[in-house]
Amino acid sequence: MSRSNKRQRKSARRNESDCQNNKEQFRRDFEWLLKKASFVEFKLHGNSTYDVTQLIVQLVLWAWSSSKKVTTAFDNSNLEYRQLYGAKGAFQSYQGLARAMTKHTKELMHGLEIALHACMREAGRRWYRIGKWIPLAIDGSRATTPRTQSNERAFSAPNYGKGKTAKNRRRKKTVKRRKNETTIQPPQLWITLMWHMGTNTIWSWRLGPSTSSERAHVVEMVHDGHFEKNTLFVGDAGFVGYALWSKIINAGHSFLVRAGANVHLLTQLGYVTETIGGIVYCWPNAAMREKLPPLKLRLVKCRLGKKKKVCMLTNVLDEKELTPSEMVRLYELRWGVEVEFRGLKQTFDRRKLRCRNSDRAQAEMAWSLFGMAVIELFALKQHAKRAKADPNKISFANSLAAIRTSLQQLTHRPPQIPDLSSLLKEAVIDDYDRKSSKKARYKPKRKHKPSDAGAPKVKRATARHRTLAKQMGLSP
Numbered sequence: 001m002s003r004s005n006k007r008q009r010k011s012a013r014r015n016e017s018d019c020q021n022n023k024e025q026f027r028r029d030f031e032w033l034l035k036k037a038s039f040v041e042f043k044l045h046g047n048s049t050y051d052v053t054q055l056i057v058q059l060v061l062w063a064w065s066s067s068k069k070v071t072t073a074f075d076n077s078n079l080e081y082r083q084l085y086g087a088k089g090a091f092q093s094y095q096g097l098a099r100a101m102t103k104h105t106k107e108l109m110h111g112l113e114i115a116l117h118a119c120m121r122e123a124g125r126r127w128y129r130i131g132k133w134i135p136l137a138i139d140g141s142r143a144t145t146p147r148t149q150s151n152e153r154a155f156s157a158p159n160y161g162k163g164k165t166a167k168n169r170r171r172k173k174t175v176k177r178r179k180n181e182t183t184i185q186p187p188q189l190w191i192t193l194m195w196h197m198g199t200n201t202i203w204s205w206r207l208g209p210s211t212s213s214e215r216a217h218v219v220e221m222v223h224d225g226h227f228e229k230n231t232l233f234v235g236d237a238g239f240v241g242y243a244l245w246s247k248i249i250n251a252g253h254s255f256l257v258r259a260g261a262n263v264h265l266l267t268q269l270g271y272v273t274e275t276i277g278g279i280v281y282c283w284p285n286a287a288m289r290e291k292l293p294p295l296k297l298r299l300v301k302c303r304l305g306k307k308k309k310v311c312m313l314t315n316v317l318d319e320k321e322l323t324p325s326e327m328v329r330l331y332e333l334r335w336g337v338e339v340e341f342r343g344l345k346q347t348f349d350r351r352k353l354r355c356r357n358s359d360r361a362q363a364e365m366a367w368s369l370f371g372m373a374v375i376e377l378f379a380l381k382q383h384a385k386r387a388k389a390d391p392n393k394i395s396f397a398n399s400l401a402a403i404r405t406s407l408q409q410l411t412h413r414p415p416q417i418p419d420l421s422s423l424l425k426e427a428v429i430d431d432y433d434r435k436s437s438k439k440a441r442y443k444p445k446r447k448h449k450p451s452d453a454g455a456p457k458v459k460r461a462t463a464r465h466r467t468l469a470k471q472m473g474l475s476p
Helices: 003-034 052-064 070-085 094-123 149-155 214-224 242-250 285-289 324-333 336-347 358-383 396-408 420-425 463-471
Strands: 134-144 188-196 201-209 231-235 254-258 264-267 279-282 295-304 308-314 457-460
Touching: 003 052, 003 070, 003 094, 003 358, 003 396, 003 420, 052 070, 052 094, 052 358, 052 396, 070 094, 094 201, 094 358, 134 214, 134 324, 134 336, 149 188, 149 358, 188 214, 188 336, 188 358, 201 214, 201 358, 214 231, 214 242, 231 324, 242 254, 242 295, 254 324, 295 324, 308 324, 336 358, 336 396, 358 396, 358 420, 396 420
Parallel strands: 134 231, 231 254, 264 457
Antiparallel strands: 134 188, 188 201, 254 308, 264 279, 279 295, 295 308
16 A cells, blocks of 8 residues: 555544544533433423434524525534434424424523523633622613514514604604605514623523513513522613512622612611611602512712713622622623624624514524523633633634534544634634724714713602601611
8 A cells, every 4th residue: 555545544534533523522512511401391292203402402503503594594404413413303394493493492491591500600610700799791682583474463562653752753853754764663572681791601581572671571580590699680770670679689689780860769768777888778659659668779989991980789788798899890891791792693693583483583582592602601611721711802703603614514624624622712802902992983973861871869868758667667
């Protein structure tokens, strides 16, 4: 045998071994994730040819596809699944996968969220807590769906723009609309997201129509979710209100939010000894009528950056447990959830969903969020092996590219292209020093400030407040 033939066979064996490593890496990572999930109460139909793990893997592969068409995405995911696990358990058609997806998504997500949290704790144990806290940023956004009757009935506001307080009626029109220009709002899906600020991974989410309340979604997540001791919810000025704060406090957790002009607080209520500065009370008239107790909170004035002054509100009364400097640091880290939405809509291309049926569109977004969380977990697991690891340096765009590149090279991979683990390990953002600012050259003109701009409205408690507090047995 000639030397050239020996070299070719040796190279072929090496490529085959490398491809096997790619396959094994995907299979080990999926096994690492799914073995932490519990599906005891989940049952499939007796005639089903697949099990729960096969369904989850194929739906994740389908969500990872970059195709604009659901059927093409299914063909790609089906080919990748067969290369990873063989033909057993693979779906024969997109309709079969879509029916299983719509039927079982809600049941599966409960166990999968528990698995996400367990893997997050294991892979990011160094960053799982910031100080004593498990910080979770909360925020909401919308994604557009195809304009079909099903999506319009499920997601659109029925009387959009017709209310007396609609903005387009209050504002002065400066641009004439074209005669044939439509003013109908496209159907949109509301997403409320909880994002772990230490590991930079998705924690939990809730979906609903465009008229959903993000505060109601958070109340639902706090009631149904699994949270450990010293969980701290960090939100912007939209996450305010007695109902939300009382739910978090009664569940044994803490919160940190920016307080704007849409917050009304009381001072010197006088039913407890106030030895800590900045003590305020949230006691709206509706809570007083129902004889619900006031919420005792701490109001702190902080400075973000060099100029901006904000007021932060928390139920952590002891300043040693949550100092003003820690408040500023945590609130600045909250911006990561905004970047997460940008990654979901722009990098992951879920600004507009693909499914034309409302049930399938909602399931598609759920599996897109879960697929995004899985990519972040796989990248975090490999990134932790770096000498100077920092979750803030992980690039979701590069991690997604690493996943898609490795899936395309399950049967043949050129020697010059690294394997999956190496690609994920090096999926970091650039570290060069920019010589110019990325700030835009223009600044949009805002004539109407949002209602949460400014400082909260704080006033002294009246005699009526003190009398009612005494009648409720709240006086010292």
